[in-house]
Amino acid sequence: MTCFVxxxxxxxxxxxxxxxxxxxxxxxxxxxxxxPEHGTPPTPLLEDEDEFEDDYRVMxxxxxxxxxxxxxxxxxxxxxxxxxxxxxxxxxxxxxVGSFFERGIADLLPFFVWHPWLYLFLVPAxxxxxxxxxLRLGTMELLFTMPVTPWQAILGKFLASWAFILIALILTxxxxxxxxxxxxxxxxxxxxxYGGSFLLAGAFLAIACLTSSLTRNxxxxxxxxxxxxxxxxxxxxxxxxxxxxxxxxxxxxxxxxGLGVMAHYEGFQRGVIDxxxxxxxxxxxxxxxxxxxxxxxxxxx
Amino acid sequence: xxxxxxxxxHFGPKVAVDDVSFSxxxxxxxxxxxxxxxxxxxxMRMITGYLPPTAGKISVCGFDMVEQPLQGKAKIGYLxxxxxxxxxxxxxxxxxFCAELRGxxxxxxSKAIDRVVGLCFLDRVxxxxxxxxxxxxxxxxxxxxxxxxxxxxxxMDEPTDGLDPNQKHEVRMLIREMGNxxxxxxxxxxxxxxxxxxxxxxxxDQGKIIANGTPAQLxxxxxxxxxxxxxxxxxxxxxxxxxxxxxxxxERSELISDAxxxxxxxxxxxxxxxxxxxxxxxxLLPEFLDLAHRQRWEIQHVSVDEGRLDDVFRSITMPDTxxxx
Numbered sequence: 001m002t003c004f005v006x007x008x009x010x011x012x013x014x015x016x017x018x019x020x021x022x023x024x025x026x027x028x029x030x031x032x033x034x035x036p037e038h039g040t041p042p043t044p045l046l047e048d049e050d051e052f053e054d055d056y057r058v059m060x061x062x063x064x065x066x067x068x069x070x071x072x073x074x075x076x077x078x079x080x081x082x083x084x085x086x087x088x089x090x091x092x093x094x095x096x097v098g099s100f101f102e103r104g105i106a107d108l109l110p111f112f113v114w115h116p117w118l119y120l121f122l123v124p125a126x127x128x129x130x131x132x133x134x135l136r137l138g139t140m141e142l143l144f145t146m147p148v149t150p151w152q153a154i155l156g157k158f159l160a161s162w163a164f165i166l167i168a169l170i171l172t173x174x175x176x177x178x179x180x181x182x183x184x185x186x187x188x189x190x191x192x193x194y195g196g197s198f199l200l201a202g203a204f205l206a207i208a209c210l211t212s213s214l215t216r217n218x219x220x221x222x223x224x225x226x227x228x229x230x231x232x233x234x235x236x237x238x239x240x241x242x243x244x245x246x247x248x249x250x251x252x253x254x255x256x257x258g259l260g261v262m263a264h265y266e267g268f269q270r271g272v273i274d275x276x277x278x279x280x281x282x283x284x285x286x287x288x289x290x291x292x293x294x295x296x297x298x299x300x301x
Numbered sequence: 302x303x304x305x306x307x308x309x310x311h312f313g314p315k316v317a318v319d320d321v322s323f324s325x326x327x328x329x330x331x332x333x334x335x336x337x338x339x340x341x342x343x344x345m346r347m348i349t350g351y352l353p354p355t356a357g358k359i360s361v362c363g364f365d366m367v368e369q370p371l372q373g374k375a376k377i378g379y380l381x382x383x384x385x386x387x388x389x390x391x392x393x394x395x396x397x398f399c400a401e402l403r404g405x406x407x408x409x410x411s412k413a414i415d416r417v418v419g420l421c422f423l424d425r426v427x428x429x430x431x432x433x434x435x436x437x438x439x440x441x442x443x444x445x446x447x448x449x450x451x452x453x454x455x456x457m458d459e460p461t462d463g464l465d466p467n468q469k470h471e472v473r474m475l476i477r478e479m480g481n482x483x484x485x486x487x488x489x490x491x492x493x494x495x496x497x498x499x500x501x502x503x504x505x506d507q508g509k510i511i512a513n514g515t516p517a518q519l520x521x522x523x524x525x526x527x528x529x530x531x532x533x534x535x536x537x538x539x540x541x542x543x544x545x546x547x548x549x550x551x552e553r554s555e556l557i558s559d560a561x562x563x564x565x566x567x568x569x570x571x572x573x574x575x576x577x578x579x580x581x582x583x584x585l586l587p588e589f590l591d592l593a594h595r596q597r598w599e600i601q602h603v604s605v606d607e608g609r610l611d612d613v614f615r616s617i618t619m620p621d622t623x624x625x626x
Binding site (some may be wrong): 065144149 | 346350351352353371372373374375377379381383385386387388389392394398400402403404408443446558
């Protein structure tokens with residue numbers, strides 16, 4: 001199915017060039033007669049009643065929007081700057097600051113421990129343009145008068161940016177090769193660490209989606225998402241909980257600490273896939289994407 | 302095809318659209334006229350399903366836009382105001398994206414793109430990035446995406462805004478041709494466009510419909526509609542005026558100008574304006590020509606004034622200001 005989908009969506013450029021060379025279009029501005037097939041409209045998949053076709057159509061819309069968004073990332077400097085900076089910084093923090101070599105342990109904890117702090121600034125930078133651009137260019141009007149639901153658009157954009165971060169994560173493979181060359185690491189733990197990092201990035205990205213839908217100003221979106229992500233990081237931090245402990249009941253303090261991403265991320269770093277941690281990240285993502293849909297509807301009210 | 306009943310939209314305390322009802326059938330081209338801020342764009346956004354209405358019902362091709370928005374949106378092609386486009390894409394990429402969102406893939410998609418590229422003369426800019434396009438091409442690209450799925454209903458918000466006269470002409474001709482097989486609504490400030498392309502027109506002011514009719518019907522509402530404009534050589538106004546008294550079908554006469562030895566006069570037939578149409582002038586004209594023949598006046602020019610939409614527009618939307626005809 002993936003191949004089918006890919007082959008349908010990635011139409012080669014030369015197909016259009018060939019067709020246009022063979023036609024002789026007048027560009028002088030004379031009245032163009034409508035071609036004979038004008039009377040027969042194309043039959044979009046919308047007409048199909050089959051349930052499989054319905055799901056297929058929904059996924060197609062999400063895929064189309066995601067494809068466009070991902071392409072947009074790579075047509076601007078954002079993608080390349082992000083990837084280069086991300087790789088440089090992870091390399092620097094892992095090997096220099098993280099005392100990777102001095103530790104002498106063949107695992108990637110010095111690598112994964114920095115991700116929340118790197119994501120704090122880099123993920124809002126990736127996500128701030130998602131909806132702000134639509135608001136600024138006025139293309140929301142175009143998008144939401146197409147036969148797509150707001151959820152298809154939200155999912156498509158979110159998945160595209162998440163895929164972009166996945167690409168950046170995959171490009172850190174030299175670090176994995178390094179540790180494999182130097183020792184015998186537990187690959188399961190490393191893969192688990194990547195999974196946790198990916199989920200953490202997804203959570204921060206969902207927050208960036210929300211803040212970018214609030215405003216057409218990308219700077220405001222960036223700052224807001226950094227603040228919210230910072231709040232989530234610091235939630236479980238002893239200095240913060242100590243402040244709250246003095247006046248709040250124990251249950252509230254625990255709830256607040258439970259909001260912190262660090263505690264849930266730590267499990268993945270150690271190689272443990274705890275369903276509670278998984279559930280935490282997924283519910284953060286769902287919550288913020290849902291809030292995004294509410295904000296978008298408010299924009300159009 | 303488009304049926305709008307008691308459409309209302311409130312933005313907080315402000316009433317943007319107030320109890321608007323109309324319908325457009327296949328083969329009709331409806332023009333939306335109105336001052337800025339009248340509620341034209343808001344009405345169109347509700348028809349295309351972008352904004353939810355506060356009250357009222359909109360149905361497109363039988364689909365209610367609130368209950369079945371996806372089916373309704375599939376039938377509509379929409380050209381929003383200011384022709385928004387994704388600035389980072391090429392024209393071809395953008396049209397491909399819109400085609401896919403409309404459910405066209407593979408060969409259907411490339412055929413549709415070829416068709417609209419031909420219709421909108423986009424061949425030269427196909428691989429150009431959207432943000433490098435001139436205003437005319439931007440509008441045409443956005444128009445192309447509205448046409449790409451060959452919709453039964455077209456909604457266009459100021460389609461010729463910012464285009465040069467040649468491009469305006471092209472777009473109007475395209476609208477007229479497509480109007481034969483589709484239901485089209487478009488909004489405009491340019492009154493000659495209404496005459497050129499519309500079969501019917503609505504004038505909206507402050508959210509309410511204040512006039513509704515064919516361009517000819519609207520024009521006949523002008524105070525000068527049906528009047529005769531006459532030019533007579535080498536004769537004084539006073540002398541002529543005394544002779545006019547003998548005309549039975551004449552309501553009143555008015556001097557337009559007396560220059561270059563040509564006396565320009567406007568004759569209002571009895572019951573002129575909205576009620577008379579051109580019937581009053583039909584009786585007055587031969588009577589006047591008789592008089593002119595007997596008086597041996599030299600007639601420079603004679604015409605029946607059909608009325609101008611500008612005057613109708615002004616008199617309807619600004620009834621308080623005294624309109625000089």
